[in-house]
Amino acid sequence: MRLQNLNTRNKLLLSSLIIIGITLLIYFLSAKQEMRMSPLGQPTNLPNHPIYSQYIYTQNDTTINIGFQPLYLPTGIIFEVIKRDRILQNVLKRLGKKIAYFPYIKGADINFFLKQKELVAGVGGDMPALSASSEFDIIIPVILQKGNVSIVSSQPMLTNDMKGKRIAYPFGSISHYFLLDQLHDAGIKDNEVTLIPMDVRFMADALHNNKIDLFSAWEPIVASALKQYPKFFMTYRRISTGYLYFSRKFAVNNPKAVNHILAAVIRAFTWMKKDRRNLLLACQWNLTEMEKLTGGKDILDTEEIADLALKDILGYNSKFSIVINENDTQINSPLHQEFRFLKGLNKVPASSRWDKVSKSFNRNLILKIFKQPKKYNLNKFDYDTAFKEH
Numbered sequence: 001m002r003l004q005n006l007n008t009r010n011k012l013l014l015s016s017l018i019i020i021g022i023t024l025l026i027y028f029l030s031a032k033q034e035m036r037m038s039p040l041g042q043p044t045n046l047p048n049h050p051i052y053s054q055y056i057y058t059q060n061d062t063t064i065n066i067g068f069q070p071l072y073l074p075t076g077i078i079f080e081v082i083k084r085d086r087i088l089q090n091v092l093k094r095l096g097k098k099i100a101y102f103p104y105i106k107g108a109d110i111n112f113f114l115k116q117k118e119l120v121a122g123v124g125g126d127m128p129a130l131s132a133s134s135e136f137d138i139i140i141p142v143i144l145q146k147g148n149v150s151i152v153s154s155q156p157m158l159t160n161d162m163k164g165k166r167i168a169y170p171f172g173s174i175s176h177y178f179l180l181d182q183l184h185d186a187g188i189k190d191n192e193v194t195l196i197p198m199d200v201r202f203m204a205d206a207l208h209n210n211k212i213d214l215f216s217a218w219e220p221i222v223a224s225a226l227k228q229y230p231k232f233f234m235t236y237r238r239i240s241t242g243y244l245y246f247s248r249k250f251a252v253n254n255p256k257a258v259n260h261i262l263a264a265v266i267r268a269f270t271w272m273k274k275d276r277r278n279l280l281l282a283c284q285w286n287l288t289e290m291e292k293l294t295g296g297k298d299i300l301d302t303e304e305i306a307d308l309a310l311k312d313i314l315g316y317n318s319k320f321s322i323v324i325n326e327n328d329t330q331i332n333s334p335l336h337q338e339f340r341f342l343k344g345l346n347k348v349p350a351s352s353r354w355d356k357v358s359k360s361f362n363r364n365l366i367l368k369i370f371k372q373p374k375k376y377n378l379n380k381f382d383y384d385t386a387f388k389e390h
Helices: 004-033 075-083 086-094 106-113 124-135 173-183 200-208 221-228 250-253 255-274 278-293 303-312 334-344 356-359 364-370
Strands: 062-070 098-103 121-125 137-151 166-169 192-195 214-218 231-245
Touching: 062 075, 062 106, 062 303, 075 098, 075 137, 075 255, 075 278, 086 098, 086 214, 086 255, 098 278, 106 121, 106 124, 121 124, 121 137, 124 137, 124 173, 124 231, 124 334, 137 173, 137 200, 137 221, 137 255, 137 364, 166 200, 173 214, 173 231, 173 334, 200 214, 200 221, 214 221, 221 356, 231 250, 250 255, 250 303, 255 278, 255 364, 278 303, 334 356
Parallel strands: 062 098, 062 121, 166 192, 166 214
Antiparallel strands: 121 231, 137 214, 137 231
16 A cells, blocks of 8 residues: 555656656747847747837838947947937938937847848948948948957956856947857857857856856946956956948948948047047947946946057047058958858858958048038037937
């Protein structure tokens, strides 16, 4: 009798375990389906993102939808100035156009909506720019960032120490490429580390709470993390570049609008370099946008953000620092090497070719604007300091 009761209990226990196992399997499969991936590994459910799902994209001949990154210095600062440029607003109004600005967390997200034709222009680092030019037809006329991306850890470590570690990264970003490149140089395979795609907003806390061992990110994410958690270490760092790019179809059909947007970029740089008070005001605008996007108060103040911007492209003396160098698109240039590396890892389509990608970079557009300062009002400044988005 006792043996029969034991067998009954074992059967019940086994049945319960089977039910739990089936439940977990169904949950895993449904979760996997929910986060299904495109061929390049980019999640395809971004339209349901808690922030992006609130966006309304007006699709008509008058609205220019542009994606920018408040959390990507100094591009976020530059766009806060462009938003308030009355000269740009007035000339676009005469052309029957207006700009709608949409903030995103990283360049890969912008690329997704560019590919969906919800946006006609966006900002991205070198990896997003190369990915976009490999996947669809864009024009890249200007550099907006020449700064650093970094890997941050909770303790000092050498490259080989990354083996076996949990490393967070923002998928499809300049920091994603930097991380892959570091692992490759160290001879560490993907299966020898745990790579965790993560929103940059959550990385510092994840590292502090021992949920990860390292993370790869850009400024001001890194500076914020180091200030919030002074015991963190900047383990590795490298130079990166960022760009503003347009869909080729839009640029070809709207050359005047593109020219005047590029003129606004030049004015923004000039205005911020003229007086630190202008830069600080722009940083305050950017800080407000950052906090709106993250839903929390940023640990950096405007002075610290301004100093970070001056360590980047805003600190360059030449006004032509935003012009793409001809050598940047040559065979064996850093961009070409990055493209080959990404292609080897299947991070850009196997069918993509450097001759097509390199032709996406067009320095002549911005040079044409520089040559006509009066026509494009490059030395006049009129900013709406009370600007509010509708």
